[in-house]
Amino acid sequence: xxxxxxxxxxxxxxxxxxxxxxxxxxxxxxxxxxxxxxxxxxxxxxxxxxxxxxxxxxxxxxxxxxxxxxxxxxxxxxxxxxxxxxxxxxxxxxxxxxxxxxxxxxxxxxxxxxxxxxxxxxxxxxxxxxxxxxxxxxxxxxxxxxxxxxxxxxxxxxxxxxxxxxxxxxxxxxxxxxxxxxxxxxxxxxxxxxxxxxxxxxxxxxxxxxxxxxxxxxxxxxxxxxxxxxxxxxxxxxxxxxxxxxxxxxxxxxxxxxxxxxxxxxxxxxxxxxxxxxxxxxxxxxxxxxxxxxxxxxxxxxxxxxxxxxxxxxxxxxxxxxxxxxxxxxxxx
Ligand SMILES: C[S@@+](CC[C@H](N)C(=O)[O-])C[C@H]1O[C@@H](n2cnc3c(N)ncnc32)[C@H](O)[C@@H]1O
Numbered sequence: 001x002x003x004x005x006x007x008x009x010x011x012x013x014x015x016x017x018x019x020x021x022x023x024x025x026x027x028x029x030x031x032x033x034x035x036x037x038x039x040x041x042x043x044x045x046x047x048x049x050x051x052x053x054x055x056x057x058x059x060x061x062x063x064x065x066x067x068x069x070x071x072x073x074x075x076x077x078x079x080x081x082x083x084x085x086x087x088x089x090x091x092x093x094x095x096x097x098x099x100x101x102x103x104x105x106x107x108x109x110x111x112x113x114x115x116x117x118x119x120x121x122x123x124x125x126x127x128x129x130x131x132x133x134x135x136x137x138x139x140x141x142x143x144x145x146x147x148x149x150x151x152x153x154x155x156x157x158x159x160x161x162x163x164x165x166x167x168x169x170x171x172x173x174x175x176x177x178x179x180x181x182x183x184x185x186x187x188x189x190x191x192x193x194x195x196x197x198x199x200x201x202x203x204x205x206x207x208x209x210x211x212x213x214x215x216x217x218x219x220x221x222x223x224x225x226x227x228x229x230x231x232x233x234x235x236x237x238x239x240x241x242x243x244x245x246x247x248x249x250x251x252x253x254x255x256x257x258x259x260x261x262x263x264x265x266x267x268x269x270x271x272x273x274x275x276x277x278x279x280x281x282x283x284x285x286x287x288x289x290x291x292x293x294x295x296x297x298x299x300x301x302x303x304x305x306x307x308x309x310x311x312x313x314x315x316x317x318x319x320x321x322x323x324x325x326x327x328x329x330x331x332x333x
Pocket of ligand 1: 044064067086089090091093117118119120151152153154173178
């Protein structure tokens, strides 16, 4: 069954007992992240599932940039390191850990254990393909073992991540998609080993949001305001800290810092095309654009609005970028 049909069924029976039965039959996680800030009623997990193979291009490197920053903030990796890559998507954090170990002064034979989990099966399929690709080569020599799991972070129980077992825990831009963020964060706390460090990131400023909103207002004046599929409260570092404290971390053991990130493309046209594609489902739902003409008009209006926006950077030979800002929560136990 196609995802669009799954959506239709779930939407039709929303709020009834039948929803759980449908999820069971379709083998969808019972705790699938349903987003009520989304006017089109699209679940975040389903949207990511549909987008998995375009995900890395679509982000323009913005989440990887922060993953690289996390590496420079992480305690050293040793043979005893057990890593959780939570809401791992296509495994960007795991890749950056591998690079970190390979290109720094860690002993060459360091081999870590990684547990990677995501609620969207196509994301895990994508990561499994990468693992298959590097198997038998020296490419991921420092990843001693990696297990992958299709599971929502809210259900990441002790059968997958035993309590007090994780030395390095990462949830890079995943927590705010969870339908029950406290429950997801409780599993981060429970599974972290005493002395371990957990990193949780959210967006403080997405950079492109004003340009997207302006475009939608101009092209669809009577429509609803454009909103991301998560609440704006996640922009506030204090809110992130408070949630982690409510999930078990001691107040003095959670620090939130801000770091810049960049979404980079070769040219503004490519940036606008990619963002238009990324947001089609959020703003137009399953039906998509009425016509190519309507889509092209939206895309070129977005190009204009991006260039005019204060976040836009014309970066010479490096192409163009949008300046973004992340909250990074660093938690110890
Ligand atoms: C913005 S992506 C981040 C991916 C990756 N961590 C990175 O650094 O690029 C968000 C990821 O969260 C996943 N996700 C959404 N809701 C989830 C949930 N409740 N539990 C686990 N993963 C979830 C999505 O499938 C998607 O892969």
